[in-house]
Amino acid sequence: MSFSPCPDPKIGDIAAIDAIETLIIPRTSDIGGLEVRRALPSAKRRLVGPFIFFDRMGPAILRPTDALDVRPHPHIGLSTVTYLFDGNIRHRDSLGTEMVIKPGDVNLMTAGRGIVHSERSPEELRTEPLPISGLQTWLALPDHLEEIDPAFANTGVSELPMLREQGMEARIVMGRFHGAGSPVKQHAETLYVDIRLDPGSHIQLPGNIAEERAIYTLDGSVEVAGQSFAADRLLVFRPGDEIIVRAPQGAHFMLFGGAALPSKRYIWWNFVSSSHERIEQAKEEWRTGRFDIVPGDEEEFIPLPENRPMEQ
Structure with missing residues (x-):
């Protein structure tokens, strides 16, 4: 996805309880014709572990006339994680990757020193109404890995561990949880788990x-320390x-969450870096057409x- 900031909404819920450090209500924006709720980054919290977006x-x-069309755009210094609950998205990138992202799969695109990608509704499915539901997150790369070579990896839903206990179902997207671990590659200590409670x-x-650690409620409501919190x-x-x-x-x-990054991160549009100067360099490279094509x-x-x- 491409990043466009907008003001944080006013919080109408209880501001905090003892167990909760920060409560964030996401702000809503339109990206490629699709309504998106953005919880990170916010004025209250920039990162949770490596999650910066x-x-x-x-x-x-x-509708067919409103299909998802996020045109080619660049990234540096991060990994994107796309995880769908419904619908399909065709991913293309400057490495030559072309793949239709399907529900339950994990698509990890590591930008490193620079990558360009697009995300669109598959052309062959545009004759009918298209369902879409999912998450896209960005993981800031550790300082020593910010300039690694770009890469793309897909992990199928059948490869992700699924835990089932009484009243609970959990799919481990990244990291380790309750003794089981996901095969998805991590560049920093990362936790990402899809949990359903009866x-x-x-x-x-x-x-x-x-x-x-943090949770984002997708459906239903949760109670923590006796206080109830709605979805989103x-x-x-x-x-x-x-x-x-x-x-x-x-x-x-x-x-989701993980280890806190030891240094500050700047975020400007689709660029993330520990260096303000590196972001300025990436801006000039995109302006002058020096990124690869898709x-x-x-x-x-x-x-x-x-x-x-500049977001910081």
């Missing part, structure tokens, strides 16, 4: 599961606390935005 796409039904059930999140809320927990998440009516949420999607691109402030 957290977008919820849909759920929505796109009505009346709960899950315990140990304090040592990750240095920084990001709850960042205090480090080291044991957390019990309850779902009186059932819930679907993502647990085979099969060479005719269009997103121009460099003007007069955009």
